[in-house]
Amino acid sequence: MPRPSLLPLTLSALLSGAAALSIPNTASLSARGVRVNSNTVELTRVAPCDPRVTPDGSAAQPARTLELATPGSLLIPYQLTQAGDVPGPVRLSVTLSGAPAGARAQVQAPGGEALDSVPLAPGETRTVNVALLVPQGAQGELDVNLAAQCGASSDPLNVTRVRLSPQVNLLLTHTVTPARSEVGRTVPFTLRLPNPAARPITPELTVTLPAGLSVVPGSARSGDRPVPATSGADGRVTFTPGPLEPGATLTVTYDALITPQALPDPGTERTLQVPATARAQYAGQTLVAPEARASLIVAPGVFDRRGTVIGEVFLDANGNGRRDPDDSPLAGARVLLANGQQTLTDEQGRYALRDLTPGPWLLRLDAATAPFEPVPGLGARLVDVFALTRVDFALRLPGAQPAPAGTLAAPRDTTVRSGPVVVTRRVTAQPGGASLITLELSSARPVADVTVTDRAGPDEPPRSFRMTLLSGPVTFSYLTLTPAGPNDPDVLWREP
Numbered sequence: 001m002p003r004p005s006l007l008p009l010t011l012s013a014l015l016s017g018a019a020a021l022s023i024p025n026t027a028s029l030s031a032r033g034v035r036v037n038s039n040t041v042e043l044t045r046v047a048p049c050d051p052r053v054t055p056d057g058s059a060a061q062p063a064r065t066l067e068l069a070t071p072g073s074l075l076i077p078y079q080l081t082q083a084g085d086v087p088g089p090v091r092l093s094v095t096l097s098g099a100p101a102g103a104r105a106q107v108q109a110p111g112g113e114a115l116d117s118v119p120l121a122p123g124e125t126r127t128v129n130v131a132l133l134v135p136q137g138a139q140g141e142l143d144v145n146l147a148a149q150c151g152a153s154s155d156p157l158n159v160t161r162v163r164l165s166p167q168v169n170l171l172l173t174h175t176v177t178p179a180r181s182e183v184g185r186t187v188p189f190t191l192r193l194p195n196p197a198a199r200p201i202t203p204e205l206t207v208t209l210p211a212g213l214s215v216v217p218g219s220a221r222s223g224d225r226p227v228p229a230t231s232g233a234d235g236r237v238t239f240t241p242g243p244l245e246p247g248a249t250l251t252v253t254y255d256a257l258i259t260p261q262a263l264p265d266p267g268t269e270r271t272l273q274v275p276a277t278a279r280a281q282y283a284g285q286t287l288v289a290p291e292a293r294a295s296l297i298v299a300p301g302v303f304d305r306r307g308t309v310i311g312e313v314f315l316d317a318n319g320n321g322r323r324d325p326d327d328s329p330l331a332g333a334r335v336l337l338a339n340g341q342q343t344l345t346d347e348q349g350r351y352a353l354r355d356l357t358p359g360p361w362l363l364r365l366d367a368a369t370a371p372f373e374p375v376p377g378l379g380a381r382l383v384d385v386f387a388l389t390r391v392d393f394a395l396r397l398p399g400a401q402p403a404p405a406g407t408l409a410a411p412r413d414t415t416v417r418s419g420p421v422v423v424t425r426r427v428t429a430q431p432g433g434a435s436l437i438t439l440e441l442s443s444a445r446p447v448a449d450v451t452v453t454d455r456a457g458p459d460e461p462p463r464s465f466r467m468t469l470l471s472g473p474v475t476f477s478y479l480t481l482t483p484a485g486p487n488d489p490d491v492l493w494r495e496p
Contacts, residue, residue, distance in 0.1 A: 050084035212262025
């Protein structure tokens with residue numbers, strides 16, 4: 001009996017073609033001339049995992065060109081799609097061509113975590129980033145290629161070109177000399193800007209003048225050349241000096257007039273801050289210099305109406321209210337103003353209170369330092385201060401002889417302020433009648449050529465301490481063999 005045979009069936013040709021193609025398949029059995037067909041089986045062609053990356057691109061034709069200032073970093077976004085019918089992990093790899101030394105790249109999820117593969121379902125799309133880091137300044141071009149593979153399928157070429165240019169930082173300085181002037185004067189300001197780039201730049205310099213300063217028209221110059229200036233809102237003035245060659249330094253000077261608006265209170269000094277900045281275009285970047293400020297101290301000058309109070313504090317032996325030869329000065333008496341300003345009398349009983357706004361001021365003595373009854377009319381009182389005003393305090397010492405001239409009050413701490421400089425004097429009694437005197441100096445801003453002179457008492461020589469620059473707290477100490485009095489130290493200083 002002949003053996004039955006199955007008809008051969010070739011599926012390779014049938015399975016080629018579109019995804020998810022259904023193919024009917026029927027087997028036949030032949031025996032003794034009889035052919036019997038089997039039931040039909042539907043075969044479905046299934047495409048494997050097929051990754052696609054966009055945008056595409058090659059070294060000859062990159063998908064896009066991006067700019068990167070170095071040193072720096074850049075995130076390059078790509079779209080990853082699963083075009084097959086079978087889910088699977090898509091492996092990702094990134095390569096660099098033409099990269100400078102130290103450059104590296106990594107595939108990352110949008111949240112920043114590193115990726116080497118992404119599981120994708122059929123038809124699913126994900127966004128991934130290539131993080132590129134160039135840790136040193138470089139110039140030129142490099143190609144970034146992101147490749148994807150899933151099983152036997154891959155998308156190997158997806159090139160983005162990155163154009164590299166060195167990072168350029170502008171550094172602007174803005175100064176004014178002299179740093180102190182008066183209302184009605186004209187002062188020169190100077191702007192300096194080096195060009196650190198490899199190519200010329202054309203900078204714009206902008207200053208913002210506060211109320212009380214105005215640019216003198218036509219005063220802006222760079223060397224011998226006039227510099228165009230454009231005035232804008234809020235005191236802004238923009239200078240356009242033209243191109244600046246690589247490695248060169250631009251210097252622009254301009255004059256500003258100090259007007260009375262600089263001092264809302266004509267009786268006090270004021271510090272004006274004048275900010276400036278610079279910007280320029282370079283290699284597709286907008287370079288912006290950090291703000292540079294020039295500080296100008298404005299004094300009233302001829303507009304100064306500040307008042308000064310001087311006077312003496314003495315023990316009036318006969319109560320006549322006048323300083324007679326037999327009257328004794330009261331050293332170390334504290335004279336107070338209603339705003340808290342204060343000073344101590346010297347060994348001659350003299351005092352001075354300066355820089356007062358003209359008008360009524362209440363003056364009084366600290367009872368702890370002057371424990372005596374005042375002569376009627378010559379104690380605490382309201383005084384109309386204008387220019388130089390004299391106010392004496394006459395005190396009576398009932399039932400006692402007038403204190404001998406030069407008598408020192410008990411030692412106590414005292415503080416002297418002179419502009420930004422503050423000096424605190426502390427006296428510590430030592431065994432045997434000696435005194436340790438400590439002078440603590442500080443300043444609200446750096447000042448130069450500071451000299452502090454202190455005298456422990458009328459019979460002691462003055463002690464002087466000098467500093468070229470005072471920019472932080474400084475302490476001086478000295479020892480005297482006699483009891484120290486409550487004298488105020490003298491302070492001299494100047495602007496740097």
